[in-house]
Amino acid sequence: MLASLLLLLVVLLLSLAFGARPLSLGDAWSGLVDSGSASWTVVHEMRLPRTLLGLLAGVALGLAGGVMQALTRNPLADPGLLGINAGAAAAVVTAISFFGVAGYTGYIGFAFLGAAAVSVLVYAVGGGRGATPARLALAGTALNAALVSYVSAVQLMDTASLDRMRFWQVGSLARAQDATVTSALPFIVVGALIALALARPLNALALGDDAARALGSRPTRTRVAAIVAITLLCGAATAACGPIVFVGLMVPHMVRALTGPDQRWMLPYCAVLSPVLLLAADILGRVLGRPSELQVGIVTVVLGGPFFLYFVRRRRVAQA
Numbered sequence: 001m002l003a004s005l006l007l008l009l010v011v012l013l014l015s016l017a018f019g020a021r022p023l024s025l026g027d028a029w030s031g032l033v034d035s036g037s038a039s040w041t042v043v044h045e046m047r048l049p050r051t052l053l054g055l056l057a058g059v060a061l062g063l064a065g066g067v068m069q070a071l072t073r074n075p076l077a078d079p080g081l082l083g084i085n086a087g088a089a090a091a092v093v094t095a096i097s098f099f100g101v102a103g104y105t106g107y108i109g110f111a112f113l114g115a116a117a118v119s120v121l122v123y124a125v126g127g128g129r130g131a132t133p134a135r136l137a138l139a140g141t142a143l144n145a146a147l148v149s150y151v152s153a154v155q156l157m158d159t160a161s162l163d164r165m166r167f168w169q170v171g172s173l174a175r176a177q178d179a180t181v182t183s184a185l186p187f188i189v190v191g192a193l194i195a196l197a198l199a200r201p202l203n204a205l206a207l208g209d210d211a212a213r214a215l216g217s218r219p220t221r222t223r224v225a226a227i228v229a230i231t232l233l234c235g236a237a238t239a240a241c242g243p244i245v246f247v248g249l250m251v252p253h254m255v256r257a258l259t260g261p262d263q264r265w266m267l268p269y270c271a272v273l274s275p276v277l278l279l280a281a282d283i284l285g286r287v288l289g290r291p292s293e294l295q296v297g298i299v300t301v302v303l304g305g306p307f308f309l310y311f312v313r314r315r316r317v318a319q320a
Helices: 004-015 026-031 040-072 084-099 103-123 135-156 158-172 178-197 199-205 208-214 219-241 249-261 263-288 296-319
Strands: none
Touching: 004 026, 004 040, 004 178, 004 263, 026 040, 026 208, 040 135, 040 178, 040 199, 040 219, 040 249, 084 103, 084 135, 084 158, 084 219, 103 135, 103 158, 103 178, 178 219, 178 263, 199 219, 199 263, 208 219, 249 263, 249 296, 263 296
């Protein structure tokens, strides 16, 4: 864990240093702590909000992916499985097209409400108190398909919403502002605390509902709390950055190889290493795309696609 925290610190400093105007690590640190430094404005007005948002979004996506995989008992689950991203996107495109909302601070409220509404609907359609991992996954997949179709229809009919949405949908940290960070922070903090508190109940739930009850756990309460945590984490991160995929899929698998399936270890490691992956992908996009940049959502797709195919193929070989 100490090595992971040190790696996170290094990536945070690199995120402050790299950009259209590269800075040395010394200049980046000076710009962070010394108001008289020549790099103070660049660091505090452009790179610090971006770095903090990447940190928060990484924590949110990593914890959401870990909780979601434990909840559904599906190692291929990610924050898009239950339709959270699609619910946020549908709410944002509705806000843009019908209410004229503009700016990320305006998107956050609508995206969070959309994610929360879809989470409640998935839980209800999946069977309520009788919900099972398979039912939740099927309900989420069906609602995701319907919401994606709705978003596409609205964008085709309203070119203004298409122009505004196309930057948000890619998934990017480039337009981060102080207001974006402060708006997302309370939701992610609360969601993270709930997720970390669910480590023991999720361990019990992995043994099956009957075994979990015998151990004193309450499966229904655990599932409801997990869905609340996923909603808070995914809703806030998706609203602020757009739907960034594969972070919540890749990091839990990497962590599981180090810690095993115990959620008491997995979830804290996911919270530390997910922002490392997200910020590293953002730095890579800034370096490879100069003088412009590649959005972090594109980089994570390029990195995550081969990982996903490799994992699926490995599972098939193991089953064979």
